[in-house]
Amino acid sequence: MKVIQVRCPNCNSPIMSKQRDLLFLCQQCGTLHVRDGGVNLVDYEIADFAKSAPIQGRTYVPFWRIYANFTILSKNSSGGSMYKLANWIKGGGGDSGDVFIFVPAPDFDPPTFKRLATDFTANWPKYSTRLDFGGVPRLPANLPKEEAVKLAHFVIITMEAEKPGVLQTLDYTLDVKDARIIFLPFNSTPDGLRPGL
Numbered sequence: 001m002k003v004i005q006v007r008c009p010n011c012n013s014p015i016m017s018k019q020r021d022l023l024f025l026c027q028q029c030g031t032l033h034v035r036d037g038g039v040n041l042v043d044y045e046i047a048d049f050a051k052s053a054p055i056q057g058r059t060y061v062p063f064w065r066i067y068a069n070f071t072i073l074s075k076n077s078s079g080g081s082m083y084k085l086a087n088w089i090k091g092g093g094g095d096s097g098d099v100f101i102f103v104p105a106p107d108f109d110p111p112t113f114k115r116l117a118t119d120f121t122a123n124w125p126k127y128s129t130r131l132d133f134g135g136v137p138r139l140p141a142n143l144p145k146e147e148a149v150k151l152a153h154f155v156i157i158t159m160e161a162e163k164p165g166v167l168q169t170l171d172y173t174l175d176v177k178d179a180r181i182i183f184l185p186f187n188s189t190p191d192g193l194r195p196g197l
């Protein structure tokens with residue numbers, strides 16, 4: 001396995017990485033940076049496991065959490081309402097509001113990607129944060145931030161158009177304000193990843 005060594009852009013400490021991972025976490029100062037063409041610092045949060053989460057198979061999964069203003073300009077759906085998106089835009093009570101979109105950063109198969117993205121985007125996870133991983137391994141991130149922002153559009157469309165053909169047109173704007181990495185807790189089980197929240 002190839003070992004990569006880079007230096008922390010904040011404190012210059014060496015960071016060793018044994019696997020292909022766009023994210024580099026400095027053990028000395030806790031700075032997270034991403035190498036996806038450039039070297040950029042990334043804000044991040046580590047979510048704590050629920051007390052009820054099993055110890056076995058604990059794994060952290062990095063997500064890009066896109067914070068954006070979402071505005072529906074026009075819509076036309078037949079045979080269904082814009083039920084999901086209408087509920088999703090909280091606070092605004094109309095066709096515009098601030099939203100979180102959760103885009104999984106590891107290399108998942110399409111069904112797993114879709115399930116995790118739509119589940120967390122439809123129901124924003126609540127968690128308390130912690131300062132370290134507590135010895136729990138984490139999956140590598142393979143998705144650059146720019147790709148995550150593009151995929152945020154796919155997540156929005158997928159959320160509403162679960163029934164093929166229902167959504168005819170949807171014109172909207174997505175004004176991205178912030179993107180950060182959230183490490184969410186999971187348990188790896190024979191049936192796949194289960195949230196440990």
Ligand SMILES: [Zn+2]
Nearest residue numbers: 008011026029
């Ligand atoms: Zn550092």
